[in-house]
Amino acid sequence: MELSTSDLPTGDQPATRRARSSADLRHQLIAAAMVEFASHGFEGASTRAIAARAGAHQPQINYHFESKEALWKAVLEQLLDEIDAELGLDGADASRETMVGVIRGLVRFAARRPELNRIMIQEGTNPGARLEWLVETHVAPRARLLTDLWDTLVRRGEAAPVPSTIIYHLLIGAASLLHANGPEFRLLFDADPSSPEVVDAHSDALVALLLPTPT
Amino acid sequence: MELSTSDLPTGDQPATRRARSSADLRHQLIAAAMVEFASHGFEGASTRAIAARAGAHQPQINYHFESKEALWKAVLEQLLDEIDAELGLDGADASRETMVGVIRGLVRFAARRPELNRIMIQEGTNPGARLEWLVETHVAPRARLLTDLWDTLVRRGEAAPVPSTIIYHLLIGAASLLHANGPEFRLLFDADPSSPEVVDAHSDALVALLLPTPT
DNA sequence: ACTTGTGCTTATCACACGATAATATTAGTA
DNA sequence: TACTAATATTATCGTGTGATAAGCACAAGT
Numbered sequence: 001m002e003l004s005t006s007d008l009p010t011g012d013q014p015a016t017r018r019a020r021s022s023a024d025l026r027h028q029l030i031a032a033a034m035v036e037f038a039s040h041g042f043e044g045a046s047t048r049a050i051a052a053r054a055g056a057h058q059p060q061i062n063y064h065f066e067s068k069e070a071l072w073k074a075v076l077e078q079l080l081d082e083i084d085a086e087l088g089l090d091g092a093d094a095s096r097e098t099m100v101g102v103i104r105g106l107v108r109f110a111a112r113r114p115e116l117n118r119i120m121i122q123e124g125t126n127p128g129a130r131l132e133w134l135v136e137t138h139v140a141p142r143a144r145l146l147t148d149l150w151d152t153l154v155r156r157g158e159a160a161p162v163p164s165t166i167i168y169h170l171l172i173g174a175a176s177l178l179h180a181n182g183p184e185f186r187l188l189f190d191a192d193p194s195s196p197e198v199v200d201a202h203s204d205a206l207v208a209l210l211l212p213t214p215t
Numbered sequence: 216m217e218l219s220t221s222d223l224p225t226g227d228q229p230a231t232r233r234a235r236s237s238a239d240l241r242h243q244l245i246a247a248a249m250v251e252f253a254s255h256g257f258e259g260a261s262t263r264a265i266a267a268r269a270g271a272h273q274p275q276i277n278y279h280f281e282s283k284e285a286l287w288k289a290v291l292e293q294l295l296d297e298i299d300a301e302l303g304l305d306g307a308d309a310s311r312e313t314m315v316g317v318i319r320g321l322v323r324f325a326a327r328r329p330e331l332n333r334i335m336i337q338e339g340t341n342p343g344a345r346l347e348w349l350v351e352t353h354v355a356p357r358a359r360l361l362t363d364l365w366d367t368l369v370r371r372g373e374a375a376p377v378p379s380t381i382i383y384h385l386l387i388g389a390a391s392l393l394h395a396n397g398p399e400f401r402l403l404f405d406a407d408p409s410s411p412e413v414v415d416a417h418s419d420a421l422v423a424l425l426l427p428t429p430t
Numbered sequence: 431a432c433t434t435g436t437g438c439t440t441a442t443c444a445c446a447c448g449a450t451a452a453t454a455t456t457a458g459t460a
Numbered sequence: 461t462a463c464t465a466a467t468a469t470t471a472t473c474g475t476g477t478g479a480t481a482a483g484c485a486c487a488a489g490t
Binding site: 114173183 | 253254255256258259329333335336337338339340341342346347350351354355358375376377378380381382383384385386387388389390391392393395396397398399400402403404406413416417420421423424425427
């Protein structure tokens with residue numbers, strides 16, 4: 001390979017350079033792993049490719065993380081933190097505007113960071129330990145927030161009368177596939193899936209379909 | 216390994232037994248590859264696992280198919296034939312009932328054969344030769360049929376005013392994710408994603424959302 | 431009975447995988 | 461400058477990968 005510290009973004013103070021550099025590499029490995037896991041799945045992504053993308057050697061993954069699976073969990077924890085920040089679902093009140101914000105946020109996030117949906121789709125396909133960890137510790141509580149909100153709106157007649165168990169995957173699929181499969185969209189329609197025009201039209205459509213305004 | 220002809224469903228007439236058995240194995244390999252490709256992606260699926268699932272030895276794949284990729288193409292051609300039979304989109308007239316049938320067919324097919332959506336989602340994620348082959352030779356013409364139908368209905372006011380480029384992935388995502396991620400749905404809601412109740416509720420919801428009846 | 435052809439089985443190729451051990455290098459401290 | 465702890469680097473382990481070659485089994489045709 002051929003790596004030197006000058007290849008990486010260097011810190012400043014010598015006193016903190018080492019610690020910062022170490023934390024930086026951790027983040028770079030997580031960022032690289034995010035892309036590789038999203039593209040090739042857990043099994044298909046290789047630690048060598050992840051390390052190369054981060055400008056590091058393959059054994060550094062096992063030095064900074066316990067295993068490939070621990071790195072995968074770190075990736076998902078970061079992604080879920082990011083979508084929480086984008087949606088702000090937990091503290092919100094049960095209103096139509098909240099739901100509008102959630103829908104638009106889902107589309108915006110899927111366009112900005114398609115990796116989360118790609119990884120979740122990959123894992124949601126196969127039963128197993130990774131899916132159980134994902135659902136039990138991360139997906140279930142967030143899904144609960146969304147289904148509760150939806151049920152409230154339906155009860156008030158502010159949302160289409162669709163069971164919340166159905167609406168969950170329906171909404172996430174409708175909001176994310178266009179961006180998870182961005183390359184396919186680009187080939188099919190010769191348009192940029194992450195352009196503001198597409199994202200806006202996509203969000204507007206979903207809001208209009210799911211939260212019809214009683215005229 | 217330990218294989219004998221008695222492990223496989225045997226033919227009848229000795230005159231045709233060899234040829235039938237060969238065609239049978241081809242089909243069994245395609246069926247096995249369908250499951251493996253859907254679960255682990257093209258790169259993650261191993262020819263040994265495919266062969267084992269079909270009750271065959273790994274080199275038989277290269278005997279009956281040119282390569283792993285040729286087997287993958289055979290899988291997709293079979294799946295696309297199946298969904299064509301389910302939807303019957305090509306000869307249909309441009310009516311609301313046709314669209315209702317398409318929507319219900321998409322959901323029904325995703326529930327019965329989640330493998331197509333799983334494979335397409337995997338491939339739609341990464342630019343490359345496989346995606347280009349898929350889109351150019353198979354997806355684009357079918358997508359065209361659907362977007363043309365949609366545009367006609369929108370012009371007539373019989374469908375929600377959503378651009379057909381947006382509706383394509385929106386509809387397919389909304390119709391398929393629940394079933395592509397069946398294992399996740401099962402864990403989340405403790406329900407069978409392929410049960411008639413779920414499939415019906417899912418279809419009804421999509422029809423109601425996309426083709427609102429002007430009351 | 432003999433040959434031919436089709437498909438199966440075994441062995442093996444060169445390479446990629448995740449993980450670990452051993453060594454080298456560096457930074458911080460005394 | 462010596463020493464120590466942290467990180468980087470190299471080498472290597474056992475295993476799995478897709479593909480191919482060589483030889484075998486057996487039915488079909490003569």
